[in-house]
Amino acid sequence: MKLSVGVVGGGQLARMMIPAAIELGIDLKVLGETEGSSARQAVTVVGDYRDAATVLAFAEGVDALTFDHEHVPQPVLRELVAHGVAVRPGPHALLYAQDKLLMREKLAALGLPVPDWARARSTDDLDAFLRDHDGRAVLKTPRGGYDGKGVRIVTSGAEGADWLEDGELLVEEVVDFRRELAQLVARRPSGEMVAWPVVETVQRGGVCAEVVAPAPRSAGRLADIACDIAWRVAEGLDVTGVLAVELFETVDGRVLVNELAMRPHNSGHWTIDGSTTSQFEQHLRAVLDLPLGATGSRDPWSVMVNILGGPQRGTLADRYAAALAAQPVAKIHNYGKDPRPGRKVGHVTVGGDELDDVAYRARAAAAFFE
Amino acid sequence: MKLSVGVVGGGQLARMMIPAAIELGIDLKVLGETEGSSARQAVTVVGDYRDAATVLAFAEGVDALTFDHEHVPQPVLRELVAHGVAVRPGPHALLYAQDKLLMREKLAALGLPVPDWARARSTDDLDAFLRDHDGRAVLKTPRGGYDGKGVRIVTSGAEGADWLEDGELLVEEVVDFRRELAQLVARRPSGEMVAWPVVETVQRGGVCAEVVAPAPRSAGRLADIACDIAWRVAEGLDVTGVLAVELFETVDGRVLVNELAMRPHNSGHWTIDGSTTSQFEQHLRAVLDLPLGATGSRDPWSVMVNILGGPQRGTLADRYAAALAAQPVAKIHNYGKDPRPGRKVGHVTVGGDELDDVAYRARAAAAFFE
Numbered sequence: 001m002k003l004s005v006g007v008v009g010g011g012q013l014a015r016m017m018i019p020a021a022i023e024l025g026i027d028l029k030v031l032g033e034t035e036g037s038s039a040r041q042a043v044t045v046v047g048d049y050r051d052a053a054t055v056l057a058f059a060e061g062v063d064a065l066t067f068d069h070e071h072v073p074q075p076v077l078r079e080l081v082a083h084g085v086a087v088r089p090g091p092h093a094l095l096y097a098q099d100k101l102l103m104r105e106k107l108a109a110l111g112l113p114v115p116d117w118a119r120a121r122s123t124d125d126l127d128a129f130l131r132d133h134d135g136r137a138v139l140k141t142p143r144g145g146y147d148g149k150g151v152r153i154v155t156s157g158a159e160g161a162d163w164l165e166d167g168e169l170l171v172e173e174v175v176d177f178r179r180e181l182a183q184l185v186a187r188r189p190s191g192e193m194v195a196w197p198v199v200e201t202v203q204r205g206g207v208c209a210e211v212v213a214p215a216p217r218s219a220g221r222l223a224d225i226a227c228d229i230a231w232r233v234a235e236g237l238d239v240t241g242v243l244a245v246e247l248f249e250t251v252d253g254r255v256l257v258n259e260l261a262m263r264p265h266n267s268g269h270w271t272i273d274g275s276t277t278s279q280f281e282q283h284l285r286a287v288l289d290l291p292l293g294a295t296g297s298r299d300p301w302s303v304m305v306n307i308l309g310g311p312q313r314g315t316l317a318d319r320y321a322a323a324l325a326a327q328p329v330a331k332i333h334n335y336g337k338d339p340r341p342g343r344k345v346g347h348v349t350v351g352g353d354e355l356d357d358v359a360y361r362a363r364a365a366a367a368f369f370e
Numbered sequence: 371m372k373l374s375v376g377v378v379g380g381g382q383l384a385r386m387m388i389p390a391a392i393e394l395g396i397d398l399k400v401l402g403e404t405e406g407s408s409a410r411q412a413v414t415v416v417g418d419y420r421d422a423a424t425v426l427a428f429a430e431g432v433d434a435l436t437f438d439h440e441h442v443p444q445p446v447l448r449e450l451v452a453h454g455v456a457v458r459p460g461p462h463a464l465l466y467a468q469d470k471l472l473m474r475e476k477l478a479a480l481g482l483p484v485p486d487w488a489r490a491r492s493t494d495d496l497d498a499f500l501r502d503h504d505g506r507a508v509l510k511t512p513r514g515g516y517d518g519k520g521v522r523i524v525t526s527g528a529e530g531a532d533w534l535e536d537g538e539l540l541v542e543e544v545v546d547f548r549r550e551l552a553q554l555v556a557r558r559p560s561g562e563m564v565a566w567p568v569v570e571t572v573q574r575g576g577v578c579a580e581v582v583a584p585a586p587r588s589a590g591r592l593a594d595i596a597c598d599i600a601w602r603v604a605e606g607l608d609v610t611g612v613l614a615v616e617l618f619e620t621v622d623g624r625v626l627v628n629e630l631a632m633r634p635h636n637s638g639h640w641t642i643d644g645s646t647t648s649q650f651e652q653h654l655r656a657v658l659d660l661p662l663g664a665t666g667s668r669d670p671w672s673v674m675v676n677i678l679g680g681p682q683r684g685t686l687a688d689r690y691a692a693a694l695a696a697q698p699v700a701k702i703h704n705y706g707k708d709p710r711p712g713r714k715v716g717h718v719t720v721g722g723d724e725l726d727d728v729a730y731r732a733r734a735a736a737a738f739f740e
Contacts, residue, residue, distance in 0.1 A: 001687045019389030022411060023642075025686060025704025025716070041392060041411065272393070276699055291695035298668050316395060317371045325661035329646055334395025346395070 002027060005284055006059050008049050009068025010037030012335040012344065013264045013280075016272065018042050020281035026288070030068075031058045038335045039068070052079045059085045064287040066241055067263050070097040071144075088189070088240040088287040089262045096237050097262040100170045101142040110236040112229060113256050115248070116173040122164065123157030129171045130157065139163065140170040151206060175256060177248040181215050181222075182267035183230040186242045186282040186292055193234060194282070194292045196275060198226035201246070201267050207342065208266045210362075211304040213274060213297065216355065225255045233260065242283040244268060266306070266344070271295075273331040273349040274302030299351030303359045305366035307346035310339025316346055316369055323368035330365035345369075372397060375654055376429050378419050379438025380407030382705040382714065383634045383650075386642065388412050390651035396658070400438075401428045408705045409438070422449045429455045434657040436611055437633050440467040441514075458559070458610040458657040459632045466607050467632045470540045471512040480606040482599060483626050485618070486543040492534065493527030499541045500527065509533065510540040521576060545626060547618040551585050551592075552637035553600040556612045556652040556662055563604060564652070564662045566645060568596035571616070571637050577712065578636045580732075581674040583644060583667065586725065595625045603630065612653040614638060636676070636714070641665075643701040643719040644672030669721030673729045675736035677716035680709025686716055686739055693738035700735035715739075 003026045007014045010032030018041055021028035031054070032043040047054040049072050056079065059065045064086045077091035089097075096103040104117045116133065120126045130137050139160050141150035153174065154160050163169055180201045187193045197214035215222070230245040237260075244265030246258040268279035277285075277293030285292055310316055316334045323332065327350070334346045346369065350362040373396045377384045380402030388411055391398035401424070402413040417424040419442050426449065429435045434456045447461035459467075466473040474487045488499045490509070500507050509530050511520035523544065524530050533539055550571045557563040567584035585592070600615040607630075614635030616628040638649035647655075647663030655662055680686055686704045693702065697720070704716045716739065720732040 001685055003687045003690075015392065018392050018411075022385065022388050023701070023703050024690075025706050041388075276701075285694065290690055291698065293694065294698040296699070315371055317373045320373075320394075320660055324655065324663070328661065328664040329666070331393070331646075333393050336395050 003288055004029070004062045004064075005287060006031065006062035006065045007039070007042075007068055008055060008058075008065065008072055009033070010039040010043050011068045012038045012337070014039035014042065014068040015335060016264065016269070016333070017280045017284060019272075020278060020284055024281065024284065026284055028284075029058075029062070031055065038337050040336070050076065052076045056080060056083055056085070059083075062086075064088050064289075066283065066287045067094075070094060070262060074098070086287075090238065090240065093237045093239045094262055097260050099142045100140055100259075101168065103260060104170060104172075106237065107233070107257055110232060112232060112236075113254060115175050115256050115258075118171050120160065120164070120169045120171045123161055126154065126157035126160050126164075126169075126171055130155065133173050136174045138172045138174055140172065141166070142168070142170055149206075175248045175258075176251045177256075178251050179215075179249050180258070181218070181226060181247040181249055181255070182211070182265070183226040183245045183247060184242060184265065184268045184271070184279060185227075185230045185234050185245075186279070186286045187234045187239055188286045188292060189240050189289045192292055193231055194295050195227045195230060196268065196271060196279070196295045197297060198223050198247075199267055199270070205342075207306075207308065207344075209306055209308070210359075211267050211270055212355070212359070213270045213302040213304070222249070222255070229255065229257060233257070241286045242268065242279050269333070269347050270302040270304040270349050272333070274298050274351050299358075300353050301355045301358045302349060302351040303355075303362040304347055304349045305362045306344055307348065307366055307369045309341045309343060310337075310345040310369055312339070315339065319368045323365050326368070327361050327365040330361060332365065373658055374399070374432045374434075375657060376401065376432035376435045377409070377412075377438055378425060378428075378435065378442055379403070380409040380413050381438045382408045382707070384409035384412065384438040385705060386634065386639070386648075386703070387650045387654060390648060390654055394651065394654065396654055398654075399428075399432070401425065408707050410706070420446065422446045426450060426453055426455070429453075432456075434458050434659075436653065436657045437464075440464055440632060444468070456657075460608065460610065463607045463609045464632055467630050469512045470510055470629075471538065473630060474540060474542075476607065477603070477627055480602060482602060482606075483624060485545050485626050485628075488541050490530065490534070490539045490541045493531055496524065496527035496530045496534075496539075496541055500525065503543050506544045508542045508544055510542065511536070512538070512540055519576075545618045545628075546621045547626075548621050549585075549619050550628070551588070551596060551617040551619055551625070552581070552635070553596040553615045553617060554612060554635065554638045554641070554649060555597075555600045555604050555615075556649070556656045557604045557609055558656045558662060559610050559659045562662055563601055564647075564665050565597045565600060566638065566641060566649070566665045567667060568593050568617075569637055569640070575712075577676075577678065577714075579676055579678070580729075581637050581640055582725070582729070583640045583672040583674070592619070592625070599625065599627060603627070611656045612638065612649050639703070639717050640672040640674040640719050642703070644668050644721050669728075670723050671725045671728045672719060672721045673725075673732040674717055674719045675732045676714055677718065677736055677739045679711045679713060680707075680715040680739055682709070685709065689738045693735050696738070697731050697735040700731060702735065 200215035570585035
C-alpha cells in the first residue's frame with residue numbers, strides 16, 4: 001500500500017501538510033491555482049479548481065482528496081464522488097462550511113447554541129431584525145467571506161442594499177462577547193474523534209492575530225462545553241478531517257458557535273510545535289481513515305502569533321539573523337509568500353511554562369518581521 | 371534574501387531536512403544518486419557526487435552546500451571551494467570524518483581521549499599491536515566503513531591480510547565498555563555552538579537500534595565530559611553544521627571517542643519530536659550561519675527505535691492502521707525506501723515522563739513494522 005492524498009488549493013495550509021506527509025511517508029500532491037504558490041514543493045498540477053475535468057484528472061489514483069480551502073463548487077465535488085473519489089470532508093458536510101445560511105439552519109436544527117440570526121431577502125427583513133436587536137446587527141454574505149471579508153456591521157436596512165442585490169444574506173445579533181475561542185477536533189470516516197484543548201483567538205481587523213493554547217481559565221466547564229459543541233457539529237454534519245469551530249464566549253457566560261472551517265485552521269497552527277500530533281498530520285490521518293494521534297500538549301502554554309504583511313522591503317529571511325538570535329526558542333514558520341499588507345505570510349510559535357513569558361517571546365519574535 | 375541550501379546525497383538525512391526547510395522557508399535542493407531516492411521530493415539533479423562538474427553545476431547559486439553522507443572526494447570538495455561555494459563542513463574538517471586514521475591522529479594531537487590505536491601497514495604491525503593488547507584488537511578500514519561495515523575483530527595479524535592488500539589500516543584496542551553514548555552538537559561558521567543532551571545508543575550487529583535521550587544516569591559529570599569532548603572536537607576540527615561524536619563509556623569510567631559524523635546522525639533523530647530544535651533544522655541554520663536554536667528537551671525522556679528491514683511483504687504503510695491504533699503517542703517516520711533486510715527504513719520516537727513506559731511504547735510501535 002502506498003498512501004496518497006490530493007489537496008485542492010496551494011496555500012499555506014497545503015504547504016504545512018507537506019512536512020507531516022514526508023515524515024509519515026504519505027505521497028502528497030497539490031492542485032495549485034497559480035505557479036509559485038505557497039505549497040509549490042508539492043504542486044503537481046496548476047489549474048482551476050472550479051473545473052471538474054481538471055480536478056478529476058488531478059484526483060486520479062489518490063486514496064483521499066481534501067482541501068486547502070472550501071471554495072470548490074458543489075457540482076465539482078459531487079462529480080468527484082460520482083467517479084469514486086474519496087472526497088473528505090464530503091460535499092454533504094462541506095456545504096455547511098460553504099454557506100453560512102445553511103450552516104446556521106443546520107446548527108439550529110441540531111440544537112446547538114448560535115447567535116440570534118435570520119435570513120434577509122430585503123432591506124425590510126433587515127430593518128425588522130434591527131428593531132428586535134437594539135438597532136445594530138452583523139450582516140454576512142453567505143458565501144465567499146473569510147478573514148473579515150463579507151462581514152459588515154449595519155444599523156439600517158439601507159446599509160445592506162448593495163449586498164442584497166447579489167442575493168439573500170445572513171443577519172445576526174452583535175454578540176456581546178468577552179472573548180473568542182476556537183475548538184479544534186478531528187474525525188475520521190470510521191467515526192473516531194479526538195479534540196485538542198480549546199484555545200483563545202485574538203482577532204485584529206477581522207483577521208486572526210494571536211492564539212493562546214489552552215484558552216486561559218478554560219479548564220473544566222468551558223473546555224467541556226466547547227468540546228461537546230465541536231463533537232456534536234462534527235457528528236451532526238458528518239465532518240471528516242480537521243474541523244475548527246470558532247466560538248464566542250459571551251459576557252453572560254454562554255458559548256455560541258460563530259463560524260466553521262472543515263480543514264486545518266489558523267487557530268490550530270500552534271499544534272505543529274505544541275501538540276504531540278499537529279493538526280496537519282491529524283488531518284492527513286483522518287482523511288485516510290487511519291487511527292488518530294494523541295492530542296496532548298507539549299507545554300503548559302503555547303502562543304502563536306501571525307506574521308501579517310511581512311517586511312515592507314525584502315523577505316522574511318532578511319530578518320532571521322536578528323529574530324533567531326533574540327528568541328532561540330521561537331519556532332518560525334515562513335509560508336514562502338511575497339509580503340503584502342495584511343497578508344498572512346508566516347507565524348511564530350513559542351511554548352513554555354509561564355504564559356506571560358511565552359506570549360512576550362512569541363510577540364517579540366514576530367515583531368522582527370513587521 | 372532567499373535562503374538556499376544544496377545537499378549532496380538523497381538518503382533519509384536529506385529527506386528529514388525537507389520538513390525543517392519548508393517550515394523555515396529555506397529553498398532546499400538535493401543531488402540524488404538515483405531516481406526515487408529517499409529525499410526525492412527535493413531532488414533537483416540525479417548524478418554522481420564524485421564528478422566535480424556535476425556537483426559544481428548543482429551547487430550553482432546555493433548559499434551553502436552540505437551533505438547527507440561524507441563520501442564526496444576531497445578533490446571535488448576543494449574544487450567547489452575554489453569556485454567560491456560555501457562548503458559546510460569544509461573539506462579541511464570533513465577529512466577527519468572521511469579517514470579514521472587521520473581522525474585518530476588529530477584527536478590524539480588535540481589531547482582528546484581515544485582508545486589505544488596504531489597505524490597498521492603489515493601483518494607484523496598487527497601482531498605487534500595484538501601482543502600489547504591481550505591478543506585481541508579491532509581492525510578498521512580507514513575509509514568507507516559505516517553501520518558495522520569495514521570493522522572486524524582480529525586475534526592474529528594473518529586475519530587482517532586481505533584488507534591490508536588495499537592499504538594501511540587502523541587497529542584499536544577492544545574497549546571494555548559499559549555502554550555507548552553519543553554527543554550531538556551544532557556549530558556555525560561564526561563560532562556559536564550548542565549541544566543537545568548526551569544520549570545512550572544501543573547497537574545491534576554494528577547498527578544503531580535504539581537511542582535513549584538523555585542517557586540514563588548521565589546528569590552532571592558524564593554530561594559535562596561528553597559535552598566538553600564534542601565542543602573540543604567541533605572547535606579543534608573547525609566543524610560547521612551538526613557534529614555527532616560517538617563515545618564509549620568504559621567499565622572503569624572513562625569516556626573515549628569512537629567515531630565522528632559531520633552531519634545529522636541517527637543518534638539525533640529523536641530531536642525531531644523531542645527537542646525544541648531538531649538536528650535537521652539546526653543543521654540548516656548552522657550551515658547558513660544563522661543563529662542556532664534552543665536545544666531543550668520537550669519531554670523528560672525520549673526513546674527512538676529504528677525500523678530495520680521493514681515488513682517482509684508490502685510497505686510500512688500497510689502496518690499503520692495497527693501501529694497507530696496501538697500507540698497514539700508514537701511518532702512514526704517513514705523514509706520512503708523499499709524494505710530490505712537490515713536496511714534503515716524508518717524510525718519511531720516516543721516521549722514522556724517515565725523511561726520504562728516510553729521505551730515500551732517506542733519498541734511496541736516499531737515492532738509492528740518487522
